[in-house]
Amino acid sequence: xxxxxxxxxxxxxxxxxxxxxxxxxxxxxxxxxxxxxxxxxxxxxxxxxxxxxxxxxxxxxxxxxxxxxxxxxxxxxxxxxxxxxxxxxxxxxxxxxxxxxx
Numbered sequence: 001x002x003x004x005x006x007x008x009x010x011x012x013x014x015x016x017x018x019x020x021x022x023x024x025x026x027x028x029x030x031x032x033x034x035x036x037x038x039x040x041x042x043x044x045x046x047x048x049x050x051x052x053x054x055x056x057x058x059x060x061x062x063x064x065x066x067x068x069x070x071x072x073x074x075x076x077x078x079x080x081x082x083x084x085x086x087x088x089x090x091x092x093x094x095x096x097x098x099x100x101x102x
Contacts, residue, residue, distance in 0.1 A: 003065060004040050006083060010090065011044050018072065018097055019090065024049050026056060026064060072097045 011021050023046035025033040033048040049055040059068065069078035069089045078089040 001036075001040060003082065004042060006086070008041065008043055010087065014090065014094075017094060019094065020045070023047065024053075024055050024061070026051050026053070026061075069093065072100075 007021060014021075021044040023042065023044060025036065025046055025048045027033040027036060027048070028051065030048045030050075033046070036042075037046050047055065055061075059066070067078075067080055067082065067086065068076045069081060069086065071077050071093050077093060078086075081089045
């Protein structure tokens with residue numbers, strides 16, 4: 001949860017850009033997850049998957065937070081980037097995406 005402030009600022013900085021931050025919550029129950037989203041002011045889409053849910057299985061999540069940065073085609077391009085490294089990864093992928101449109 002220590003990354004939430006940085007993630008919140010990233011979402012704000014990327015507003016009106018082709019960017020989406022998605023969270024997956026593995027709290028024991030959905031109500032607990034909903035309360036955490038409200039309490040921590042999470043302003044991006046957050047899915048509840050529970051312990052051992054399908055998302056956790058498909059993406060082989062072993063610990064939280066596990067971070068994947070995907071490009072516009074849904075390909076995982078970066079893993080386990082945090083802070084400034086996450087910002088650089090997102091900025092690089094957005095530059096690539098925007099250059100494809102030219």
